[in-house]
Amino acid sequence: MGLPRLRVAASGSDRPDDGRLVDRFGRVATDLRVSLTDRCNLRCTYCMPAEGLDWMPRGEMLSDGELGRIIRIAVERLGVTNVRFTGGEPTLRKGIEGIIAETAALSPRPRVSMTTNAIGLAARAARLVAAGLDRINVSLDTLRQERFAELTRRDRLDDVLAGLAAARDAGLTPVKVNAVLVRGRNDDEAVALLRYCLEQGYELRFIEQMPLDAQHGWNRADMVTAQEILAALGAEFELTPSPVPRGAAPAERWQVDGGPGEVGVIASVTRPFCGDCDRTRITADGQLRSCLFSQTETDLRAPLRAGAGDEEIAEVWRAAMWAKLAGHTINEAGFAQPLRPMSAIGG
Numbered sequence: 001m002g003l004p005r006l007r008v009a010a011s012g013s014d015r016p017d018d019g020r021l022v023d024r025f026g027r028v029a030t031d032l033r034v035s036l037t038d039r040c041n042l043r044c045t046y047c048m049p050a051e052g053l054d055w056m057p058r059g060e061m062l063s064d065g066e067l068g069r070i071i072r073i074a075v076e077r078l079g080v081t082n083v084r085f086t087g088g089e090p091t092l093r094k095g096i097e098g099i100i101a102e103t104a105a106l107s108p109r110p111r112v113s114m115t116t117n118a119i120g121l122a123a124r125a126a127r128l129v130a131a132g133l134d135r136i137n138v139s140l141d142t143l144r145q146e147r148f149a150e151l152t153r154r155d156r157l158d159d160v161l162a163g164l165a166a167a168r169d170a171g172l173t174p175v176k177v178n179a180v181l182v183r184g185r186n187d188d189e190a191v192a193l194l195r196y197c198l199e200q201g202y203e204l205r206f207i208e209q210m211p212l213d214a215q216h217g218w219n220r221a222d223m224v225t226a227q228e229i230l231a232a233l234g235a236e237f238e239l240t241p242s243p244v245p246r247g248a249a250p251a252e253r254w255q256v257d258g259g260p261g262e263v264g265v266i267a268s269v270t271r272p273f274c275g276d277c278d279r280t281r282i283t284a285d286g287q288l289r290s291c292l293f294s295q296t297e298t299d300l301r302a303p304l305r306a307g308a309g310d311e312e313i314a315e316v317w318r319a320a321m322w323a324k325l326a327g328h329t330i331n332e333a334g335f336a337q338p339l340r341p342m343s344a345i346g347g
Contacts, residue, residue, distance in 0.1 A: 015322045019314075020079040021280055023290075023324040029280040031082040031248070032074050032110075034067065035346025036093035037284050042117055043153040044141075046182055046209055050153055060285045064095055066304055068102045070282060070313070075106045077314040080280075085114045086346035088284070091124065097131040104132025113137065115178070119156050121163030125170040136167050137176045137205075142186045143196055151185065164202065174203045181224035182209060190232040198261045205251050205264040226252070226267035233263065248278040274327030280317075281346055288317060290324035292345060 016022060021029035038056045043049070062070070074080035083103050090096060091114075104112050113135040114128070121138075128136075140160055142148050148157040168175050177197050181187045190206065197204040209223045233239060233256075242253035242262055250273055251264030267273075274291075281289040286301025298320040303313055 015318070019077060019318075021318060021321040023321055025275070025324075025326055027275075027277055027324070028079070029278050029290075029321055030080055031084070031279045032071070032080045033084050033086055033279055033281045033346050034071065035086050035088065035282065035284045036067075036090040036096065036099070037061070037088040039092050040087060040089040040117070041092065041119055041154070042089070042156070045151055045153070045185075046180065056285055060301075062282075062284065062286045062301060062304075064099055066286065066301070067099060069304065069310075070286070070300060071103050072106060073310050073314050073317070074280075075103075075108065075110050077310060078317060080110060081108070082111045082113070085112075087116075088346075089117055089119070090114055091116055091120055097124075097127055100128065100131040100133050111135070115139070116163075118160045118163030118167070120159070122159065122166040125163070125166040125172065129170045129172060133172065135174075135176070136172045137178050138164050138167065139178045139180075140164070140193070141179050141181070142189055143192055144189070147186060151182075164200070168201060173201070175201070176203045176205055178205050178207055180207050180209050181229065183222045183224055187224045187228075190229055191236045194233060194237065194256065194263055197263075198256060203262060203264070205266055207266040208269045223269060225270050226265045227270070229265055230254075239263070246276075248276045268328075272327055277327075280321060283340070283346060288320050289345065290321050291328060293328040294325075 014024075023029075038053070040048070040052075043052060071080075071083060075083070085096070085100070087093075093099070100112055100114075103110065111134050112132055114133060115137040116139070118138040118140075121136075138160065141151055143157075145155070145157050148160075149155040164175060164177070177193070179193050181190060194204050196202075206226075206229045208226060230239065237256050238258065239254040239256060240258070242255055244253065246252065250266045250268070252267065252271070253262050253264045255262050277291070279292075281292070282300065283289065283297070286299065286304060287297035288300050289297055298316060300313060300316065303316060308316075
């Protein structure tokens with residue numbers, strides 16, 4: 001992947017004279033992930049301890065106005081075309097409908113999506129759509145009530161299923177379901193989850209468990225690999241590669257029994273797709289991350305609060321993304337897990 005016909009910036013650096021979020025490997029970030037909060041109303045065992053975490057102080061979090069400004073800079077100056085709101089659990093952020101509406105009103109209008117656990121979504125899906133939400137991803141790892149309570153430490157499966165149905169009925173289609181399989185915990189549910197999603201009209205994505213837990217207890221042996229997932233599904237369904245080009249999408253997709261239903265697998269660990277990554281991330285406290293697994297962050301909150309202009313902030317962002325590494329090093333000796341857990345980074 002090259003960067004053809006891109007002029008070098010006048011500053012003398014080797015960064016091309018390009019207003020977009022380009023990096024040294026020819027990638028262009030157009031997908032912005034925005035964490036609205038690190039708080040969550042579940043306590044998933046592979047994410048955080050039962051007692052939760054020390055949540056971010058409110059004063060450290062970006063205000064609605066600051067969030068809106070950062071997103072506007074990304075869309076108007078940096079070429080971002082997709083904005084996804086994450087957490088923690090993003091629906092815990094007060095005023096989320098207003099944040100979505102402000103984002104959807106930008107020109108050019110970005111595609112607006114959200115990743116959620118769907119608790120409380122049944123009562124809010126219609127309002128979120130009215131605000132401008134285009135698409136939704138819902139985390140669901142099991143269809144068994146007792147197992148859900150064990151995995152999440154909360155007895156809320158019925159609320160999640162109701163939220164999924166409400167999202168579909170409100171027009172947030174295709175509703176996507178994200179499932180993480182953990183060996184010995186729910187790895188026997190791959191087929192059941194796919195059957196349920198096909199029946200309900202949802203699109204299922206299995207995600208390999210990644211080393212992003214707060215406890216830093218991730219063990220590769222506990223991770224159910226993409227190969228294992230596909231083998232389990234292949235014993236019950238006929239899987240053929242999707243004819244739709246993958247592009248920068250994280251999921252490899254397969255048609256199920258000839259289609260139109262599909263299933264995807266996001267194999268971040270065993271089949272990394274870093275070479276096609278088009279994402280840039282902002283944490284709830286205004287830290288820019290060029291990669292989910294970055295060991296470093298770039299502070300956008302400080303210049304924002306110090307009165308920096310839009311172009312100054314954009315230039316800091318461009319420089320940080322230009323320094324993005326070729327990929328994560330999960331499969332290399334000496335890999336160090338990020339200090340922040342997934343709930344603080346954002347999905």
